[in-house]
Amino acid sequence: MNRQIELLAIDADDTLWTNMLFYHEAMDSIKNILEKYTDTALIIKDLYEIETANISVLGYGTKSFIITMVEAAISLTEGKIKAHDILEIVTIGKTLFSRPVELLDNVKETLAELSQNYTLMLLTKGDLFEQQGKINCSGLIGYFEYTEIVSEKDEATYSALLQRYNIAPENFLMAGNSLKSDIFPVLNIGGNAVHIPHRSVWYHEDVPADEAGRDYIVISDISELTGLICQNYPQKKVEI
Amino acid sequence: MNRQIELLAIDADDTLWTNMLFYHEAMDSIKNILEKYTDTALIIKDLYEIETANISVLGYGTKSFIITMVEAAISLTEGKIKAHDILEIVTIGKTLFSRPVELLDNVKETLAELSQNYTLMLLTKGDLFEQQGKINCSGLIGYFEYTEIVSEKDEATYSALLQRYNIAPENFLMAGNSLKSDIFPVLNIGGNAVHIPHRSVWYHEDVPADEAGRDYIVISDISELTGLICQNYPQKKVEI
Numbered sequence: 001m002n003r004q005i006e007l008l009a010i011d012a013d014d015t016l017w018t019n020m021l022f023y024h025e026a027m028d029s030i031k032n033i034l035e036k037y038t039d040t041a042l043i044i045k046d047l048y049e050i051e052t053a054n055i056s057v058l059g060y061g062t063k064s065f066i067i068t069m070v071e072a073a074i075s076l077t078e079g080k081i082k083a084h085d086i087l088e089i090v091t092i093g094k095t096l097f098s099r100p101v102e103l104l105d106n107v108k109e110t111l112a113e114l115s116q117n118y119t120l121m122l123l124t125k126g127d128l129f130e131q132q133g134k135i136n137c138s139g140l141i142g143y144f145e146y147t148e149i150v151s152e153k154d155e156a157t158y159s160a161l162l163q164r165y166n167i168a169p170e171n172f173l174m175a176g177n178s179l180k181s182d183i184f185p186v187l188n189i190g191g192n193a194v195h196i197p198h199r200s201v202w203y204h205e206d207v208p209a210d211e212a213g214r215d216y217i218v219i220s221d222i223s224e225l226t227g228l229i230c231q232n233y234p235q236k237k238v239e240i
Numbered sequence: 241m242n243r244q245i246e247l248l249a250i251d252a253d254d255t256l257w258t259n260m261l262f263y264h265e266a267m268d269s270i271k272n273i274l275e276k277y278t279d280t281a282l283i284i285k286d287l288y289e290i291e292t293a294n295i296s297v298l299g300y301g302t303k304s305f306i307i308t309m310v311e312a313a314i315s316l317t318e319g320k321i322k323a324h325d326i327l328e329i330v331t332i333g334k335t336l337f338s339r340p341v342e343l344l345d346n347v348k349e350t351l352a353e354l355s356q357n358y359t360l361m362l363l364t365k366g367d368l369f370e371q372q373g374k375i376n377c378s379g380l381i382g383y384f385e386y387t388e389i390v391s392e393k394d395e396a397t398y399s400a401l402l403q404r405y406n407i408a409p410e411n412f413l414m415a416g417n418s419l420k421s422d423i424f425p426v427l428n429i430g431g432n433a434v435h436i437p438h439r440s441v442w443y444h445e446d447v448p449a450d451e452a453g454r455d456y457i458v459i460s461d462i463s464e465l466t467g468l469i470c471q472n473y474p475q476k477k478v479e480i
Binding site: 057059061070073074075080082084094097098127128132149 | 297298299300301303304306307310311313314315317319320321322323324326327330334337338367368369370372389390391
């Protein structure tokens with residue numbers, strides 16, 4: 001590998017800052033409410049089905065999560081849940097918007113280093129309003145020359161983005177925690193990808209590691225990114 | 241006025257296609273449900289308060305609308321509403337995502353003409369996933385060189401956008417139905433604006449027409465845009 005990286009894009013949720021953990025905490029609080037009505041050990045499968053159906057209609061993000069939880073609570077309790085408990089579920093969901101942005105270890109230092117030598121893009125999937133709020137509160141915006149919030153990270157999205165920025169796929173590198181969103185579609189269009197797994201994987205993003213032996217690098221901490229890219233790709237900040 | 245327009249941005253909801261009408265229809269259906277529990281003649285003020293509070297937390301769009309309606313229904317019925325009626329409210333809200341995109345009169349012809357002579361941008365505020373869905377279904381995407389979905393249309397947003405596209409405010413024209421979002425902030429940063437009022441104005445966008453005599457043009461139909469711009473601004477399509 002000796003490709004020049006003209007654009008280095010980095011995912012945000014669970015790559016730069018904590019995300020899934022907050023959802024898990026909200027889910028636990030919601031389960032406590034539902035336990036008054038039903039056996040919550042059974043709910044995961046139903047929840048997955050309602051959530052999957054809703055993603056195609058509503059998209060990603062906390063607002064979709066809240067609507068899914070309301071529907072699931074009514075369905076799983078067979079309509080027995082009281083209105084004040086539904087309101088409590090909405091309130092729990094809305095607290096996700098007021099959680100502080102918690103940067104993961106070594107993020108700030110790594111971005112400070114990388115931004116010296118590469119053109120960085122923050123490239124995140126999800127709800128526009130919500131992601132912009134997190135980006136604004138992260139204190140990281142100064143390290144990124146570009147910020148792109150997209151509704152889905154698939155081959156079509158990456159291709160359109162690279163075309164818009166006039167970057168050949170071989171000169172693009174994506175780093176992130178999701179094989180499904182950050183790694184495989186980028187490899188599929190001929191780009192470069194570095195996987196930084198996070199301990200929490202949302203089940204919608206949980207795909208099997210590719211067996212086809214495709215060419216991507218896995219690191220355990222974002223701080224490894226600097227040395228790794230330096231070794232594998234010539235450092236050059238180019239005007240795009 | 242004899243400014244050259246390098247970028248002509250056009251709003252989408254209720255400028256290019258029907259939007260508020262569908263919300264009003266959904267609201268009527270939801271009121272029918274609430275009438276079983278309470279006097280809905282009283283609800284508009286409470287609804288406005290809940291919705292206003294939610295916009296700052298959740299942003300704009302149908303998902304925010306659904307969450308607002310659930311909270312409002314529980315609050316207005318003092319918790320008496322049954323779970324199955326709450327589920328019905330969510331379902332009514334979700335049907336807004338499956339409404340076909342209904343273009344307003346003369347939109348397609350006007351865009352076809354304007355795109356010959358101006359660089360067009362579709363510039364819309366709201367939920368990313370939802371707005372992208374509408375844009376994709378509108379059949380209009382070919383007329384626009386750029387599409388921007390923003391979470392708020394204020395001075396800061398317009399300034400950042402123009403800086404990113406390297407356009408001076410005096411060479412920018414915005415056309416849309418909302419004085420609050422499409423006209424006043426553009427004038428405030430030194431840009432040009434054309435107001436195309438729509439019969440439905442969302443109460444959050446309903447601001448008094450400016451008394452200060454600021455310099456913007458009002459037209460009653462989008463088809464007037466071609467002649468108006470042609471008369472007031474030199475026609476030139478420039479590379480940006």
